Amino acid sequence: MTKLSDQFEKAILSLDRVTARKLLQDESGNPLPMSTIEGVLCTTLERIGQCWETGTLALAQVYMSGRICEELMDALIANSSTLVRQNQPRMAIAVLEDHHFLGKRMVYSALRASGFKLLDYGHQDADGLVRRVKEDEIEILLISTLMLPSALRIGAVRAKLDSNTKILVGGAPFRFDEQLWKEVGADAMGRSASDAISLVSGIIGGEI
Numbered sequence: 001m002t003k004l005s006d007q008f009e010k011a012i013l014s015l016d017r018v019t020a021r022k023l024l025q026d027e028s029g030n031p032l033p034m035s036t037i038e039g040v041l042c043t044t045l046e047r048i049g050q051c052w053e054t055g056t057l058a059l060a061q062v063y064m065s066g067r068i069c070e071e072l073m074d075a076l077i078a079n080s081s082t083l084v085r086q087n088q089p090r091m092a093i094a095v096l097e098d099h100h101f102l103g104k105r106m107v108y109s110a111l112r113a114s115g116f117k118l119l120d121y122g123h124q125d126a127d128g129l130v131r132r133v134k135e136d137e138i139e140i141l142l143i144s145t146l147m148l149p150s151a152l153r154i155g156a157v158r159a160k161l162d163s164n165t166k167i168l169v170g171g172a173p174f175r176f177d178e179q180l181w182k183e184v185g186a187d188a189m190g191r192s193a194s195d196a197i198s199l200v201s202g203i204i205g206g207e208i
Contacts, residue, residue, distance in 0.1 A: 168188050
């Protein structure tokens with residue numbers, strides 16, 4: 001897995017879509033098992049995110065890496081029903097009241113790589129997010145924030161949604177304060193893109 005992730009990371013940072021896609025397929029051109037694809041994407045996107053945080057990668061590289069991963073998932077899912085989970089809850093993801101999209105992009109790509117379908121709301125303020133969640137009857141809402149004021153606004157979102165909508169949160173404020181997610185009324189907090197997969201699975205299984 002480590003070697004495959006290294007090769008995949010090198011391919012997408014080089015914008016080599018052809019090689020990246022081949023790495024996620026077997027010799028017959030069929031997608032690798034979902035668990036393998038999930039592991040490769042999560043490992044790669046998390047490492048790329050860490051490189052951006054330490055200043056060794058430009059934001060443009062991170063952006064393009066996420067786009068390539070999304071393109072690959074669109075192609076692989078279209079050609080393999082095994083990558084699409086059945087009877088999924090209605091899910092959406094958004095950045096709340098700031099403009100830092102890295103965390104959201106990583107979680108979005110990781111969930112799609114795991115066969116989940118979800119709406120991407122992009123950047124939203126609290127009122128706009130609540131309105132869209134109600135209109136789309138969202139059951140699981142994932143919210144990414146980078147700044148503390150944005151994280152605190154999740155409380156306003158929670159107050160306007162009923163308990164049928166589960167809220168999962170992530171981002172720097174929640175890593176710095178491990179109790180913050182409870183204070184804003186979220187149902188769970190994830191530290192990484194791979195955490196989002198296990199948390200969503202936990203909600204579906206009734207564990208959260």
